[in-house]
Amino acid sequence: MCEQCGPADGASGERGNQRFTALSRRKLLLGTGAGLGVMVAGLPGLTPSASAATLKDGKWCNPARGRFPAGGNYGAPRGGYPHAGQDVTNSTGTAVYAAAAGTVVRRGTGVLTGRTGKGLVIAHGGDRYTYYGHLSAFRVALGAKVAVGQHIADMGATGNVTGPHLHFETHRGGLGSTTNPVTFLSARGVRLGGGWPAIDPGAAGATVRAVQHLMTQRGTALSADGAYGTVSVKAVKKFQSSKGLVADGQIGPKTWPVLVHSLRRGSSGSHVRALQTVLNKHGAGLAVDGGFGTATDSAVRAYQSLNRLSADGLAGPKTWEALVG
Ligand SMILES: [Zn+2]
Structure with a gap:
Protein backbone atom coordinates (compact mmCIF):
# COMPACT_ATOMS: atom_id res chain seq x y z
CA MET A 1 0.00 0.00 0.00
CA ALA A 187 -19.68 18.87 -10.37
CA ARG A 188 -18.03 22.07 -11.62
CA GLY A 189 -16.81 20.54 -14.89
CA VAL A 190 -13.22 20.17 -13.69
CA ARG A 191 -11.21 16.98 -13.69
CA LEU A 192 -8.75 16.93 -10.80
CA GLY A 193 -5.27 16.02 -11.99
CA GLY A 194 -5.97 16.93 -15.59
CA GLY A 195 -7.19 15.19 -18.67
CA TRP A 196 -9.31 16.63 -21.43
CA PRO A 197 -12.34 18.47 -20.06
CA ALA A 198 -15.89 17.92 -21.28
CA ILE A 199 -17.50 21.01 -22.79
CA ASP A 200 -21.27 20.70 -23.02
CA PRO A 201 -23.75 22.75 -25.03
CA GLY A 202 -24.57 25.87 -23.02
CA ALA A 203 -21.02 26.29 -21.70
CA ALA A 204 -19.34 29.68 -21.84
CA GLY A 205 -15.92 31.22 -21.37
CA ALA A 206 -12.37 31.27 -22.66
CA THR A 207 -12.20 27.55 -23.47
CA VAL A 208 -15.30 27.89 -25.65
CA ARG A 209 -13.69 30.85 -27.45
CA ALA A 210 -10.71 28.61 -28.15
CA VAL A 211 -13.03 25.91 -29.53
CA GLN A 212 -14.62 28.48 -31.84
CA HIS A 213 -11.19 29.54 -33.14
CA LEU A 214 -10.28 25.88 -33.66
CA MET A 215 -13.52 25.24 -35.57
CA THR A 216 -12.80 28.27 -37.75
CA GLN A 217 -9.43 26.75 -38.55
CA ARG A 218 -11.20 23.48 -39.35
CA GLY A 219 -13.25 25.24 -42.00
CA THR A 220 -16.40 26.41 -40.23
CA ALA A 221 -16.03 30.11 -39.44
CA LEU A 222 -17.52 30.79 -36.01
CA SER A 223 -17.77 34.01 -34.07
CA ALA A 224 -15.45 33.72 -31.05
CA ASP A 225 -18.05 34.99 -28.59
CA GLY A 226 -17.31 32.37 -25.92
CA ALA A 227 -20.87 31.06 -25.87
CA TYR A 228 -21.35 27.42 -26.87
CA GLY A 229 -24.76 27.97 -28.43
CA THR A 230 -26.80 26.52 -31.28
CA VAL A 231 -24.58 27.55 -34.20
CA SER A 232 -21.36 26.36 -32.57
CA VAL A 233 -22.91 23.10 -31.36
CA LYS A 234 -24.25 22.35 -34.85
CA ALA A 235 -20.78 22.96 -36.33
CA VAL A 236 -19.12 20.70 -33.75
CA LYS A 237 -21.67 17.92 -34.39
CA LYS A 238 -20.93 18.11 -38.11
CA PHE A 239 -17.21 18.00 -37.36
CA GLN A 240 -17.67 14.97 -35.07
CA SER A 241 -19.63 13.14 -37.80
CA SER A 242 -16.89 13.84 -40.31
CA LYS A 243 -14.37 12.23 -37.94
CA GLY A 244 -16.51 9.17 -37.24
CA LEU A 245 -17.25 10.27 -33.67
CA VAL A 246 -20.57 10.30 -31.82
CA ALA A 247 -22.16 13.58 -32.93
CA ASP A 248 -23.44 14.67 -29.53
CA GLY A 249 -21.96 18.17 -29.49
CA GLN A 250 -20.03 17.43 -26.30
CA ILE A 251 -16.34 18.23 -26.72
CA GLY A 252 -14.69 15.55 -24.63
CA PRO A 253 -11.62 13.28 -24.59
CA LYS A 254 -12.34 11.87 -28.06
CA THR A 255 -13.13 15.14 -29.82
CA TRP A 256 -10.35 17.34 -28.38
CA PRO A 257 -7.41 15.36 -29.85
CA VAL A 258 -8.78 15.60 -33.39
CA LEU A 259 -9.80 19.24 -32.97
CA VAL A 260 -6.47 20.71 -31.82
CA HIS A 261 -3.41 21.22 -34.00
CA SER A 262 0.25 20.80 -33.08
CA LEU A 263 1.67 24.29 -33.35
CA ARG A 264 5.09 25.84 -33.12
CA ARG A 265 6.88 29.08 -33.80
CA GLY A 266 6.03 30.27 -37.29
CA SER A 267 2.51 28.79 -37.29
CA SER A 268 -0.29 31.22 -38.04
CA GLY A 269 -4.05 31.08 -38.22
CA SER A 270 -7.12 30.70 -36.10
CA HIS A 271 -5.67 27.65 -34.34
CA VAL A 272 -2.93 29.97 -33.02
CA ARG A 273 -5.67 32.34 -31.84
CA ALA A 274 -7.12 29.38 -29.95
CA LEU A 275 -3.75 28.66 -28.40
CA GLN A 276 -3.24 32.29 -27.41
CA THR A 277 -6.73 32.36 -25.90
CA VAL A 278 -6.04 29.40 -23.60
CA LEU A 279 -2.56 30.66 -22.73
CA ASN A 280 -4.19 33.92 -21.66
CA LYS A 281 -6.55 31.90 -19.47
CA HIS A 282 -3.39 30.99 -17.57
CA GLY A 283 -2.20 34.59 -17.36
CA ALA A 284 0.03 34.86 -20.46
CA GLY A 285 -1.35 38.26 -21.49
CA LEU A 286 -0.80 37.69 -25.22
CA ALA A 287 -2.36 39.58 -28.10
CA VAL A 288 -4.78 37.16 -29.80
CA ASP A 289 -3.43 37.88 -33.29
CA GLY A 290 -3.03 34.38 -34.72
CA GLY A 291 0.72 34.75 -35.16
CA PHE A 292 2.98 32.29 -33.29
CA GLY A 293 5.93 34.58 -32.69
CA THR A 294 8.45 35.15 -29.93
CA ALA A 295 5.93 36.11 -27.26
CA THR A 296 3.72 33.08 -27.87
CA ASP A 297 6.77 30.83 -28.01
CA SER A 298 7.97 32.14 -24.64
CA ALA A 299 4.51 31.73 -23.13
CA VAL A 300 4.23 28.11 -24.33
CA ARG A 301 7.68 27.22 -22.97
CA ALA A 302 6.99 28.91 -19.64
CA TYR A 303 3.69 27.08 -19.29
CA GLN A 304 5.26 23.75 -20.24
CA SER A 305 8.05 24.23 -17.75
CA LEU A 306 5.67 25.14 -14.94
CA ASN A 307 3.57 22.06 -15.63
CA ARG A 308 6.46 19.63 -16.01
CA LEU A 309 5.87 19.13 -19.70
CA SER A 310 8.74 19.00 -22.17
CA ALA A 311 9.56 22.71 -22.60
CA ASP A 312 10.19 22.50 -26.34
CA GLY A 313 7.82 25.24 -27.48
CA LEU A 314 5.76 22.72 -29.48
CA ALA A 315 2.11 22.98 -28.52
CA GLY A 316 1.14 19.35 -29.09
CA PRO A 317 -1.70 17.26 -27.62
CA LYS A 318 -0.21 17.05 -24.11
CA THR A 319 0.27 20.78 -23.88
CA TRP A 320 -3.21 21.43 -25.25
CA GLU A 321 -4.71 18.95 -22.78
CA ALA A 322 -3.05 20.77 -19.91
CA LEU A 323 -4.05 24.19 -21.22
CA VAL A 324 -7.73 23.45 -21.75
CA GLY A 325 -8.15 21.11 -18.76
ZN1 LIG B 1 -3.00 12.97 0.95
Whole structure:
Protein backbone atom coordinates (compact mmCIF):
# COMPACT_ATOMS: atom_id res chain seq x y z
CA MET A 1 0.00 0.00 0.00
CA CYS A 2 1.21 3.47 -0.83
CA GLU A 3 2.05 5.44 2.27
CA GLN A 4 1.72 8.89 0.80
CA CYS A 5 -0.07 11.17 3.19
CA GLY A 6 0.17 8.48 5.83
CA PRO A 7 -0.48 9.22 9.48
CA ALA A 8 2.19 10.97 11.48
CA ASP A 9 4.24 8.69 13.69
CA GLY A 10 4.76 11.18 16.48
CA ALA A 11 2.31 12.97 18.73
CA SER A 12 2.82 16.29 16.96
CA GLY A 13 -0.52 17.89 16.09
CA GLU A 14 -2.37 14.86 17.38
CA ARG A 15 -5.16 16.71 19.10
CA GLY A 16 -5.93 18.74 16.00
CA ASN A 17 -5.77 15.68 13.83
CA GLN A 18 -8.21 13.78 15.98
CA ARG A 19 -10.75 16.55 15.94
CA PHE A 20 -10.30 16.89 12.21
CA THR A 21 -10.52 13.16 11.77
CA ALA A 22 -13.80 12.91 13.60
CA LEU A 23 -15.32 15.54 11.36
CA SER A 24 -14.01 13.84 8.23
CA ARG A 25 -15.43 10.51 9.30
CA ARG A 26 -18.80 12.04 10.06
CA LYS A 27 -18.96 13.57 6.61
CA LEU A 28 -17.92 10.31 5.03
CA LEU A 29 -20.67 8.47 6.84
CA LEU A 30 -23.17 11.01 5.58
CA GLY A 31 -22.05 10.17 2.05
CA THR A 32 -20.93 12.41 -0.75
CA GLY A 33 -23.76 12.02 -3.24
CA ALA A 34 -26.43 13.65 -1.12
CA GLY A 35 -24.43 16.82 -0.79
CA LEU A 36 -24.03 17.53 -4.48
CA GLY A 37 -27.44 19.02 -5.08
CA VAL A 38 -26.94 21.36 -2.16
CA MET A 39 -23.55 22.48 -3.40
CA VAL A 40 -24.75 23.22 -6.90
CA ALA A 41 -27.87 24.94 -5.69
CA GLY A 42 -25.69 27.01 -3.38
CA LEU A 43 -23.73 28.61 -6.20
CA PRO A 44 -25.09 32.09 -6.84
CA GLY A 45 -26.91 32.54 -10.09
CA LEU A 46 -26.80 28.89 -11.06
CA THR A 47 -29.42 26.22 -11.00
CA PRO A 48 -28.90 22.51 -10.37
CA SER A 49 -29.78 21.87 -14.01
CA ALA A 50 -26.86 23.97 -15.27
CA SER A 51 -24.41 21.78 -17.14
CA ALA A 52 -21.12 20.89 -15.52
CA ALA A 53 -19.19 22.82 -18.14
CA THR A 54 -21.28 25.93 -17.55
CA LEU A 55 -20.13 25.85 -13.95
CA LYS A 56 -16.50 25.58 -14.89
CA ASP A 57 -15.24 28.64 -16.69
CA GLY A 58 -14.22 31.46 -14.41
CA LYS A 59 -15.22 29.54 -11.30
CA TRP A 60 -13.08 26.49 -10.58
CA CYS A 61 -10.04 24.90 -12.17
CA ASN A 62 -7.74 21.93 -11.80
CA PRO A 63 -5.21 22.78 -9.04
CA ALA A 64 -2.42 20.55 -10.34
CA ARG A 65 -1.49 18.25 -13.18
CA GLY A 66 -0.67 14.68 -12.22
CA ARG A 67 -1.81 11.15 -11.53
CA PHE A 68 -3.81 9.61 -8.71
CA PRO A 69 -1.47 7.28 -6.78
CA ALA A 70 -2.71 3.95 -5.44
CA GLY A 71 -4.13 4.45 -1.96
CA GLY A 72 -4.34 8.24 -2.39
CA ASN A 73 -8.09 8.46 -2.82
CA TYR A 74 -10.40 10.43 -0.59
CA GLY A 75 -11.68 8.25 2.22
CA ALA A 76 -8.95 5.61 1.83
CA PRO A 77 -8.17 4.09 5.24
CA ARG A 78 -5.18 5.67 6.95
CA GLY A 79 -4.41 3.81 10.13
CA GLY A 80 -7.84 4.21 11.68
CA TYR A 81 -9.08 7.36 9.98
CA PRO A 82 -10.13 8.14 6.41
CA HIS A 83 -7.86 10.11 4.05
CA ALA A 84 -9.22 13.67 4.08
CA GLY A 85 -8.10 14.61 0.58
CA GLN A 86 -7.13 13.37 -2.85
CA ASP A 87 -3.45 12.95 -3.74
CA VAL A 88 -2.14 14.12 -7.12
CA THR A 89 1.36 12.93 -7.97
CA ASN A 90 3.88 14.81 -10.08
CA SER A 91 7.45 16.01 -9.64
CA THR A 92 8.65 18.55 -7.10
CA GLY A 93 8.24 22.06 -8.45
CA THR A 94 5.09 21.36 -10.49
CA ALA A 95 2.82 24.39 -10.33
CA VAL A 96 -0.10 24.30 -7.91
CA TYR A 97 -2.97 26.61 -8.82
CA ALA A 98 -5.79 28.12 -6.79
CA ALA A 99 -8.83 25.93 -7.53
CA ALA A 100 -11.03 29.02 -7.26
CA ALA A 101 -10.74 32.68 -6.34
CA GLY A 102 -10.42 33.44 -2.65
CA THR A 103 -8.21 34.52 0.23
CA VAL A 104 -5.20 32.71 1.70
CA VAL A 105 -6.29 32.27 5.32
CA ARG A 106 -3.59 29.88 6.53
CA ARG A 107 -0.03 29.35 5.33
CA GLY A 108 2.78 27.44 6.94
CA THR A 109 3.80 24.02 8.22
CA GLY A 110 1.11 21.95 9.88
CA VAL A 111 -1.56 24.60 9.40
CA LEU A 112 -4.28 22.01 9.09
CA THR A 113 -2.68 18.69 9.96
CA GLY A 114 0.95 18.14 10.89
CA ARG A 115 1.42 15.18 8.60
CA THR A 116 0.78 17.13 5.38
CA GLY A 117 3.82 19.40 5.80
CA LYS A 118 3.87 22.85 4.24
CA GLY A 119 0.39 23.83 3.24
CA LEU A 120 -2.04 26.62 2.66
CA VAL A 121 -5.76 27.09 3.00
CA ILE A 122 -7.83 29.28 0.71
CA ALA A 123 -11.25 30.54 1.79
CA HIS A 124 -13.63 30.84 -1.15
CA GLY A 125 -16.64 32.25 0.63
CA GLY A 126 -19.85 30.42 1.36
CA ASP A 127 -18.01 28.33 3.99
CA ARG A 128 -16.01 26.63 1.24
CA TYR A 129 -12.26 26.07 1.60
CA THR A 130 -9.50 24.28 -0.26
CA TYR A 131 -6.31 22.96 1.30
CA TYR A 132 -3.02 22.24 -0.48
CA GLY A 133 -0.45 20.12 1.37
CA HIS A 134 3.13 18.74 1.04
CA LEU A 135 4.20 21.92 -0.80
CA SER A 136 7.84 22.73 -1.50
CA ALA A 137 7.37 26.50 -1.88
CA PHE A 138 4.72 29.17 -1.46
CA ARG A 139 4.00 31.69 -4.22
CA VAL A 140 1.50 33.81 -2.33
CA ALA A 141 1.47 35.52 1.06
CA LEU A 142 -0.83 34.87 3.97
CA GLY A 143 -3.87 37.10 3.53
CA ALA A 144 -3.39 37.42 -0.25
CA LYS A 145 -6.42 37.59 -2.52
CA VAL A 146 -5.96 35.03 -5.27
CA ALA A 147 -7.63 34.52 -8.63
CA VAL A 148 -8.85 31.19 -9.93
CA GLY A 149 -5.94 29.44 -11.62
CA GLN A 150 -3.31 31.64 -9.98
CA HIS A 151 0.02 29.93 -9.33
CA ILE A 152 -0.01 29.76 -5.53
CA ALA A 153 2.62 27.18 -4.66
CA ASP A 154 4.92 24.43 -5.91
CA MET A 155 4.37 20.75 -5.40
CA GLY A 156 6.75 19.07 -2.99
CA ALA A 157 7.35 16.29 -0.51
CA THR A 158 7.17 18.03 2.87
CA GLY A 159 5.49 16.25 5.75
CA ASN A 160 4.85 12.53 5.90
CA VAL A 161 5.30 11.28 2.33
CA THR A 162 7.04 8.68 0.24
CA GLY A 163 7.33 10.96 -2.78
CA PRO A 164 6.34 14.39 -4.11
CA HIS A 165 2.63 15.00 -4.58
CA LEU A 166 -0.15 17.44 -3.81
CA HIS A 167 -2.55 16.54 -1.01
CA PHE A 168 -5.70 18.42 -2.01
CA GLU A 169 -8.78 18.85 0.17
CA THR A 170 -12.13 20.51 -0.43
CA HIS A 171 -14.23 21.66 2.51
CA ARG A 172 -17.79 22.90 2.54
CA GLY A 173 -19.91 23.91 5.47
CA GLY A 174 -16.80 25.15 7.26
CA LEU A 175 -13.13 24.27 7.58
CA GLY A 176 -12.75 20.69 8.82
CA SER A 177 -15.80 19.45 6.96
CA THR A 178 -14.26 17.70 3.97
CA THR A 179 -15.92 16.38 0.85
CA ASN A 180 -14.55 14.29 -2.01
CA PRO A 181 -12.40 16.69 -4.09
CA VAL A 182 -12.88 14.62 -7.25
CA THR A 183 -16.67 14.80 -7.19
CA PHE A 184 -16.63 18.36 -5.86
CA LEU A 185 -14.62 19.54 -8.88
CA SER A 186 -16.39 17.20 -11.27
CA ALA A 187 -19.68 18.87 -10.37
CA ARG A 188 -18.03 22.07 -11.62
CA GLY A 189 -16.81 20.54 -14.89
CA VAL A 190 -13.22 20.17 -13.69
CA ARG A 191 -11.21 16.98 -13.69
CA LEU A 192 -8.75 16.93 -10.80
CA GLY A 193 -5.27 16.02 -11.99
CA GLY A 194 -5.97 16.93 -15.59
CA GLY A 195 -7.19 15.19 -18.67
CA TRP A 196 -9.31 16.63 -21.43
CA PRO A 197 -12.34 18.47 -20.06
CA ALA A 198 -15.89 17.92 -21.28
CA ILE A 199 -17.50 21.01 -22.79
CA ASP A 200 -21.27 20.70 -23.02
CA PRO A 201 -23.75 22.75 -25.03
CA GLY A 202 -24.57 25.87 -23.02
CA ALA A 203 -21.02 26.29 -21.70
CA ALA A 204 -19.34 29.68 -21.84
CA GLY A 205 -15.92 31.22 -21.37
CA ALA A 206 -12.37 31.27 -22.66
CA THR A 207 -12.20 27.55 -23.47
CA VAL A 208 -15.30 27.89 -25.65
CA ARG A 209 -13.69 30.85 -27.45
CA ALA A 210 -10.71 28.61 -28.15
CA VAL A 211 -13.03 25.91 -29.53
CA GLN A 212 -14.62 28.48 -31.84
CA HIS A 213 -11.19 29.54 -33.14
CA LEU A 214 -10.28 25.88 -33.66
CA MET A 215 -13.52 25.24 -35.57
CA THR A 216 -12.80 28.27 -37.75
CA GLN A 217 -9.43 26.75 -38.55
CA ARG A 218 -11.20 23.48 -39.35
CA GLY A 219 -13.25 25.24 -42.00
CA THR A 220 -16.40 26.41 -40.23
CA ALA A 221 -16.03 30.11 -39.44
CA LEU A 222 -17.52 30.79 -36.01
CA SER A 223 -17.77 34.01 -34.07
CA ALA A 224 -15.45 33.72 -31.05
CA ASP A 225 -18.05 34.99 -28.59
CA GLY A 226 -17.31 32.37 -25.92
CA ALA A 227 -20.87 31.06 -25.87
CA TYR A 228 -21.35 27.42 -26.87
CA GLY A 229 -24.76 27.97 -28.43
CA THR A 230 -26.80 26.52 -31.28
CA VAL A 231 -24.58 27.55 -34.20
CA SER A 232 -21.36 26.36 -32.57
CA VAL A 233 -22.91 23.10 -31.36
CA LYS A 234 -24.25 22.35 -34.85
CA ALA A 235 -20.78 22.96 -36.33
CA VAL A 236 -19.12 20.70 -33.75
CA LYS A 237 -21.67 17.92 -34.39
CA LYS A 238 -20.93 18.11 -38.11
CA PHE A 239 -17.21 18.00 -37.36
CA GLN A 240 -17.67 14.97 -35.07
CA SER A 241 -19.63 13.14 -37.80
CA SER A 242 -16.89 13.84 -40.31
CA LYS A 243 -14.37 12.23 -37.94
CA GLY A 244 -16.51 9.17 -37.24
CA LEU A 245 -17.25 10.27 -33.67
CA VAL A 246 -20.57 10.30 -31.82
CA ALA A 247 -22.16 13.58 -32.93
CA ASP A 248 -23.44 14.67 -29.53
CA GLY A 249 -21.96 18.17 -29.49
CA GLN A 250 -20.03 17.43 -26.30
CA ILE A 251 -16.34 18.23 -26.72
CA GLY A 252 -14.69 15.55 -24.63
CA PRO A 253 -11.62 13.28 -24.59
CA LYS A 254 -12.34 11.87 -28.06
CA THR A 255 -13.13 15.14 -29.82
CA TRP A 256 -10.35 17.34 -28.38
CA PRO A 257 -7.41 15.36 -29.85
CA VAL A 258 -8.78 15.60 -33.39
CA LEU A 259 -9.80 19.24 -32.97
CA VAL A 260 -6.47 20.71 -31.82
CA HIS A 261 -3.41 21.22 -34.00
CA SER A 262 0.25 20.80 -33.08
CA LEU A 263 1.67 24.29 -33.35
CA ARG A 264 5.09 25.84 -33.12
CA ARG A 265 6.88 29.08 -33.80
CA GLY A 266 6.03 30.27 -37.29
CA SER A 267 2.51 28.79 -37.29
CA SER A 268 -0.29 31.22 -38.04
CA GLY A 269 -4.05 31.08 -38.22
CA SER A 270 -7.12 30.70 -36.10
CA HIS A 271 -5.67 27.65 -34.34
CA VAL A 272 -2.93 29.97 -33.02
CA ARG A 273 -5.67 32.34 -31.84
CA ALA A 274 -7.12 29.38 -29.95
CA LEU A 275 -3.75 28.66 -28.40
CA GLN A 276 -3.24 32.29 -27.41
CA THR A 277 -6.73 32.36 -25.90
CA VAL A 278 -6.04 29.40 -23.60
CA LEU A 279 -2.56 30.66 -22.73
CA ASN A 280 -4.19 33.92 -21.66
CA LYS A 281 -6.55 31.90 -19.47
CA HIS A 282 -3.39 30.99 -17.57
CA GLY A 283 -2.20 34.59 -17.36
CA ALA A 284 0.03 34.86 -20.46
CA GLY A 285 -1.35 38.26 -21.49
CA LEU A 286 -0.80 37.69 -25.22
CA ALA A 287 -2.36 39.58 -28.10
CA VAL A 288 -4.78 37.16 -29.80
CA ASP A 289 -3.43 37.88 -33.29
CA GLY A 290 -3.03 34.38 -34.72
CA GLY A 291 0.72 34.75 -35.16
CA PHE A 292 2.98 32.29 -33.29
CA GLY A 293 5.93 34.58 -32.69
CA THR A 294 8.45 35.15 -29.93
CA ALA A 295 5.93 36.11 -27.26
CA THR A 296 3.72 33.08 -27.87
CA ASP A 297 6.77 30.83 -28.01
CA SER A 298 7.97 32.14 -24.64
CA ALA A 299 4.51 31.73 -23.13
CA VAL A 300 4.23 28.11 -24.33
CA ARG A 301 7.68 27.22 -22.97
CA ALA A 302 6.99 28.91 -19.64
CA TYR A 303 3.69 27.08 -19.29
CA GLN A 304 5.26 23.75 -20.24
CA SER A 305 8.05 24.23 -17.75
CA LEU A 306 5.67 25.14 -14.94
CA ASN A 307 3.57 22.06 -15.63
CA ARG A 308 6.46 19.63 -16.01
CA LEU A 309 5.87 19.13 -19.70
CA SER A 310 8.74 19.00 -22.17
CA ALA A 311 9.56 22.71 -22.60
CA ASP A 312 10.19 22.50 -26.34
CA GLY A 313 7.82 25.24 -27.48
CA LEU A 314 5.76 22.72 -29.48
CA ALA A 315 2.11 22.98 -28.52
CA GLY A 316 1.14 19.35 -29.09
CA PRO A 317 -1.70 17.26 -27.62
CA LYS A 318 -0.21 17.05 -24.11
CA THR A 319 0.27 20.78 -23.88
CA TRP A 320 -3.21 21.43 -25.25
CA GLU A 321 -4.71 18.95 -22.78
CA ALA A 322 -3.05 20.77 -19.91
CA LEU A 323 -4.05 24.19 -21.22
CA VAL A 324 -7.73 23.45 -21.75
CA GLY A 325 -8.15 21.11 -18.76
ZN1 LIG B 1 -3.00 12.97 0.95
